[in-house]
Amino acid sequence: MRTEILMPALSPAMTDGRIAKWHVREGQTVAAGDVIAEIADASATMEIEAADAGRVESILVPAGTAGVKVNTPIAVIRAERTAARLESVAVGVTALSGPDVPAPPRRNGAAKRPAQPGETPQRSATGDCQILTYREALRDALAEEMRRDADVFLMGVDVAQNRGAPKVSQGLIDEFGPARVITTPPLEEAFTGLAVGAAFAGLKPVVEFQSWAIAFQAMHQILGVAAETYYVSGGEIAVPIVLRGPNGWAPGVPGQMSRCFASLFAHVPGLKVVAPASPADAKGLLKAAIRDPAPVIVLESELLYAASGPVPLAADWLVPIGTAHIARPGRHLSIVAYGRAVGTALMAAHDLARDGIDAEVVDLRSLRPLDLETVLSSVARTRRLLTVEEGWPMCSLGSEVCASVAIGAFRILAAPPVRVAGADVPMPYAASLEAAALPDPERVVGAAKSLLSAA
Numbered sequence: 001m002r003t004e005i006l007m008p009a010l011s012p013a014m015t016d017g018r019i020a021k022w023h024v025r026e027g028q029t030v031a032a033g034d035v036i037a038e039i040a041d042a043s044a045t046m047e048i049e050a051a052d053a054g055r056v057e058s059i060l061v062p063a064g065t066a067g068v069k070v071n072t073p074i075a076v077i078r079a080e081r082t083a084a085r086l087e088s089v090a091v092g093v094t095a096l097s098g099p100d101v102p103a104p105p106r107r108n109g110a111a112k113r114p115a116q117p118g119e120t121p122q123r124s125a126t127g128d129c130q131i132l133t134y135r136e137a138l139r140d141a142l143a144e145e146m147r148r149d150a151d152v153f154l155m156g157v158d159v160a161q162n163r164g165a166p167k168v169s170q171g172l173i174d175e176f177g178p179a180r181v182i183t184t185p186p187l188e189e190a191f192t193g194l195a196v197g198a199a200f201a202g203l204k205p206v207v208e209f210q211s212w213a214i215a216f217q218a219m220h221q222i223l224g225v226a227a228e229t230y231y232v233s234g235g236e237i238a239v240p241i242v243l244r245g246p247n248g249w250a251p252g253v254p255g256q257m258s259r260c261f262a263s264l265f266a267h268v269p270g271l272k273v274v275a276p277a278s279p280a281d282a283k284g285l286l287k288a289a290i291r292d293p294a295p296v297i298v299l300e301s302e303l304l305y306a307a308s309g310p311v312p313l314a315a316d317w318l319v320p321i322g323t324a325h326i327a328r329p330g331r332h333l334s335i336v337a338y339g340r341a342v343g344t345a346l347m348a349a350h351d352l353a354r355d356g357i358d359a360e361v362v363d364l365r366s367l368r369p370l371d372l373e374t375v376l377s378s379v380a381r382t383r384r385l386l387t388v389e390e391g392w393p394m395c396s397l398g399s400e401v402c403a404s405v406a407i408g409a410f411r412i413l414a415a416p417p418v419r420v421a422g423a424d425v426p427m428p429y430a431a432s433l434e435a436a437a438l439p440d441p442e443r444v445v446g447a448a449k450s451l452l453s454a455a
Contacts, residue, residue, distance in 0.1 A: 205241050
């Protein structure tokens with residue numbers, strides 16, 4: 001059976017895009033979940049994965065082609081069933097004919113393994129970084145910590161067989177085996193409870209959820225057991241567990257799955273919560289989370305997994321939990337964001353600069369504990385605060401930051417703080433409504449100009 005691969009939309013407003021790169025060639029065999037191409041628009045890059053096993057029959061649109069309309073066929077994959085029959089026949093022929101008959105070709109869709117000690121990574125222009133995607137940075141963090149500490153192990157749905165939903169665990173099963181890369185059935189409460197018990201016993205589990213919306217089934221284990229055990233045990237039982245997976249909006253996903261749980265988890269004492277916005281922070285924060293004796297929630301964004309960026313080559317790169325980062329210095333207003341919204345804030349700051357407005361962007365990175373000192377220092381310089389997030393506005397991180405600044409720095413504010421957040425509704429499914437429910441650079445620019453004019 002032949003399957004056409006169509007040009008997907010990176011956002012509800014996208015009408016066309018560019019084929020940035022092909023990861024496969026015609027005639028190549030691919031497995032379900034293998035990355036076959038990268039597509040891009042003006043603001044983001046995303047990987048396309050093979051939905052089923054098969055062989056690439058034809059590539060219809062060459063790499064580098066721009067202006068490719070959404071839903072245009074860009075490649076054709078023939079279902080693996082045909083290839084599997086051919087390989088079975090070849091194996092049978094080999095068995096009947098003896099050793100002189102060539103063996104069938106091996107599948108070439110294997111996952112990329114983690115970089116090994118002694119290998120030369122790709123370097124940036126400065127020579128002190130390697131260029132990795134967000135998912136590769138998470139993978140390297142897992143691999144390095146699993147090599148460093150035999151108590152660290154990964155578990156989740158399909159993390160061994162199919163590299164999990166976000167394809168972060170690529171190659172880990174080959175190095176660490178099924179005892180430390182454990183595929184579980186989709187019973188989130190059960191395997192999260194198992195992981196919490198393992199943490200009680202002194203192991204260091206990393207639990208991968210297919211999404212945080214699905215992880216909601218395990219909330220009792222996370223909020224009622226992992227978060228409170230250290231406190232109720234009088235400090236006798238540590239819970240060194242990391243819980244990670246995609247959080248928030250993804251294109252074309254209905255409201256039940258497009259939920260941002262950042263403020264919910266940040267509300268709970270006993271948990272630590274981080275939301276990395278770049279590959280460097282993804283690696284450094286995950287490594288720090290694995291080494292932390294407390295339960296740590298790592299909120300990732302599906303649209304960031306394919307994003308590339310420099311990651312320091314330092315042998316022990318860590319980003320301390322509880323520290324914010326000035327992603328862009330400025331002097332006219334402070335824009336505070338976390339996760340994927342940091343990219344939105346940076347794009348808005350770039351647009352504002354064209355009008356002579358110098359915006360400072362603060363990447364929170366850590367949502368609990370919250371680095372209010374860095375936020376207050378920024379606001380002390382700019383005297384204006386704007387928060388940006390994809391989550392709902394009611395009881396949000398933006399609400400907490402605005403309240404904390406109003407309490408701690410009221411006299412230095414030149415204007416009331418302003419929040420830009422997702423619409424206070426379940427995520428719509430219609431593309432036009434989906435776009436209207438999300439903050440974008442244009443909304444942030446408008447809010448920033450209104451804030452400055454109110455001073």
